[in-house]
Amino acid sequence: MDISVVRPAELGVPWVKAWHEVMDGSKVFANPFLAPEFAAGVGLFRGGARVAVLREDGEAAGFLPFERGAFGVGRAIGMGLSDCQGMVHRAGLSWEARDVLRGAGLSMFEFDHLVAGQEAFGPFVTGTFASPVVDLAPGDPDGGYPGWLRSVYPGLAKTVLKKERRLARDLGDLRYVFDERDPAVLRRLMNWKSAQYRRTGRMDRFARPWIVGLVDHLFQVREEHFSGVLSVLYAGDRPVAAHFGPRSRSVLAAWFTAYDPELRYYSPGLMMHLRTAEGAARDGVRVLDLGRGDKEYKDWLKTRELRVGEGFAWRGHPVALAHRLWRRPVRGLRNTVLAHDWLRTPADRLLRTVGNLRGGT
The missing domain is CATH 3.40.630 (Aminopeptidase)
Known part of the structure; x- marks a missing residue:
């Protein structure tokens, strides 16, 4: 060899x-x-x-x-x-x-x-x-997101949908974009995540120019076997939460998720994870990889490890x-x-x- x-x-x-x-x-x-x-x-x-x-x-x-x-x-x-x-x-x-x-x-x-x-x-x-990973299957096209949520995560559906209705009432109709191409929203995600790192005493990854440069670069990659996917949840025209991660043909990696801290009482982070799982399934992804680590939301979402x-x-x-x-x-x-x-x-x-x-x- x-x-x-x-x-x-x-x-x-x-x-x-x-x-x-x-x-x-x-x-x-x-x-x-x-x-x-x-x-x-x-x-x-x-x-x-x-x-x-x-x-x-x-x-x-x-x-x-x-x-x-x-x-x-x-x-x-x-x-x-x-x-x-x-x-x-x-x-x-x-x-x-x-x-x-x-x-x-x-x-x-x-x-x-x-x-x-x-x-x-x-x-x-x-x-x-x-x-932990989530095995995905296409959602019910007739039931939409609420129908998918009730069928896949019945234990979470009532509480999450109630908070979504309240968020929509307070700020405007909710709109989810699985593959957002606006770089300004990516920048906002990085700012949110950077603030979260500092707030929780963690090392701020986005204080390192090479990591910012890498994320900016991967956001532009659009290949058959690899794309950088930015997903965003809006209330009216206001971004509420966002996720950026790489995907292959069949796997989406949960990488950077963050939300507007002013809206934390609506549980926008959990909303984002659930919306991303459903949106990824509709786009042909078969596995959402949540990554190593113990987090409560991973226990809620995972189908296997x-x-x-x-x-x-x-x-x-x-x-x-x-x-x-x-x-x-x-x-x-x-x-x-x-x-x-x-x-x-x-x-x-x-x-x-x-x-x-x-x-x-």
Whole structure:
């Protein structure tokens, strides 16, 4: 097996086509975060973005997108933003993790959302975690959104529809757009999300220019296997809530959802998630990937859970050892806090206090 390492922009049409064929041939690899278009987008803003291309009998058979740092320390491409990672490869391809690392010039490869079925990375997985998804089916065209909501989520329908009627009465008729193309609304979504990060004491992703640039770029991508989809709920002419995420042919990733904080008592976030699920189903999406993490709304919406892994694939190299000794305790502490309500609740409270102090409230 031969391994070539290229920048995402250097893949060329034949390799991109081969990558798409792998995505089309496997539900496991249908996630938009595993698409070459996502890797190419990250490559516009991250100088270390690379793709290791595995060739068998002269043909491209596997693709590992990654970001290369100092001393050959690698990480999954877009790590911290990507909810699905790993080697995208055709069925039956045999490969060894350390051989791939050697061919890619990496001492180690870090991941935190490893897709299922990556047996070669199995010995290096330090933990697996639930990643909720929603299996979608087209809604009833006669019942519209209310009919879909009552049939799919009967336990939520009465309360949500009541709040929607009140919102419409107070601000104007509700209108949902699954694929909004107005960049001004995307900017508003980023501003809402940025304020939410600060309010809750989290790291503000949209304070990082490269993330803003990546989202702006992906919003413009309109390809068969990858599109950036902005969905918006309006009351009258006023945006109430919005979501932006990448989609492939069959999977939409729930990525950035935010709402007007002045309207929080109407539960616009939950409205947005439900509207997005119904709108995605009508547009041919079959899976809404909610991403790893424990959130109450995910428990309400999910139909099943995938498992994603985190860990460090490594070769016998002192840099890899040092990196693992540094990163693994940090991950372990974070995962312990997230796994226990009696730790997570006070941690959230502390972060919100920090956010309030940061905002001067």
